[in-house]
Amino acid sequence: METESRVEQFVYLSFPPAVPGEEYSSTQSLIExxxxxxxxVLVMVTWLEEEFGIIVDDEDVIPENMDSIANLAGYVDRKLAEMSVAG
Structure with missing residues (x-):
């Protein structure tokens, strides 16, 4: 959950809601x-790489990984798990 909280905080800071006080659902499509x-998306990829120390491969920049707060957090957690197994 910590990853999701960090991603959510970045989303709110970088892409604030049009209506002050409005909240994003963790599963809401940020692109649609x-x-x-x-x-x-490029800003998000750069932040993910810097914040979490991961490399976002071009083929990973797909809606299943990048389209919602929950998808982003899941993607980061999978990348971090891959790194810990490989490292």
């Missing part, structure tokens, strides 16, 4: 709802 556009 217009919260993040293609530039936002």
């Amino acid at each position: 709802t217009g919260v993040m556009d293609s530039m936002g």
Whole structure:
């Protein structure tokens, strides 16, 4: 849950809701709802790499990994687990 909290905090800071006080659902599509556009995805990828020390491969930049707070957190947790097994 810590990963999801960190991702959520970054989403709110970098892509604040259009309506103050509005909240994002952890499963809400950030792309389909217009919260993040293609530039936002690049900002997110850069932040994930810096914040968590992972490398986001080009083939990983897909909705299943990048489209919601929950998907982003799950992706990061999987990458961190892969690194701990490999490392």
